[in-house]
Amino acid sequence: MTSTAELAADRAAPAAGAWLHGVVRDADPAALAAIPGMDGAPVRTVSAAGLVAVVSTAPLDEYGEQPLRRNLEDLAWLERAARTHHAVVEALARQGPVVPARLATVHTDDSRVAESLAARRAELVATLDRLTGRGEWGVKGYLVPGAAAASAAAVGGGGVGTAYLRRRRAQLTAREEGQQAASAAAEAVHASLCELAVAGRRHAPQDRRLSGVATPMVLNGAYLLDLAALPAFTDLVRALSDRHPEIRLELTGPWPAYSFVAERPEPALTVREPW
Structure with a gap:
């Protein structure tokens, strides 16, 4: 009882x-x-x-x-x-x-x-x-401030005020051009990596507070690789780093394959049945 x-x-x-x-x-x-x-x-x-x-x-x-x-x-x-x-x-x-x-x-x-x-x-x-036989690896790309800003140091005539405005305009132009070049490089890097990977995905770039890096992230890629392809993938990341000095590449992994598991649409929060 x-x-x-x-x-x-x-x-x-x-x-x-x-x-x-x-x-x-x-x-x-x-x-x-x-x-x-x-x-x-x-x-x-x-x-x-x-x-x-x-x-x-x-x-x-x-x-x-x-x-x-x-x-x-x-x-x-x-x-x-x-x-x-x-x-x-x-x-x-x-x-x-x-x-x-x-x-x-x-x-x-x-x-x-x-x-x-x-x-x-x-x-x-x-x-x-x-x-x-596969794993997920991440490749992050961060903008590298380019030498284009050096042209902003040139000062023409017209007095101190005019020189300042010219210098400031050149700085802004160089920054915009650098960001455009980094974005184009990120696109090219991702396309090249996807050719070697089984599958690839681009996630939204992380905020600097999350990445811990002072410069903006322009590539936040995830790649599903055959384990046998990892050495070639690592070599490719190095080669792409040399080919695209506008961005600094960082290879991480392996990770659980979160990026390559299909998710069904669902509310953000659940006590679920069924899964």
Whole structure:
């Protein structure tokens, strides 16, 4: 017989959902035991339809729809959640192909996760097949202030005021021409990289406060590569850097293939079923 105290404890315990990190073909239990999830405990798996979803236990008093909506407006909470989620996805990607889930994808229980795997099996298997033996690399390009501004130092006649106006006009013209040249170089670099990559995407340039670089970003590219093509891709980035001195290129990766996983249209925030 269940005691009154046990019933009270059951009523007090918050319902737990499942925060989805990603889907894989299989997972090593020993490796998962070393990966902390959203609640600090090791991540766990939900298996169905020959696939494995890696999830964190997510108490719905913190990760349910209304609490989650409030928490996502808390930048400190959001940063911690994003870092934890990304760390799990990165750990999975080191073991093999993974279909990463969008941040804050929470199912109300494990059965909903299993239903989602079954419903999307064909799509998920096709994506995992596409990502096998491949990885995502990023190439960022930053404007390099050019020597064109040197012409702004020339001062003609007409007095100090006229000289200042001429110098200022030349500076603005040089800056505009430099930005146009950098934009054209970014287009050319992206096109060249896409020829070697399986697929490529251009994301919006990051704000300087996010990039941490003083000069503007003109290229924020993501490229899906066969692992065997990485040396040639790295050489190409170096060659393009020499060919286009208007921009400084930075190669990063490998990353989980966030940029090459199809996303269905959906609200920005969810406690979701199905996924």
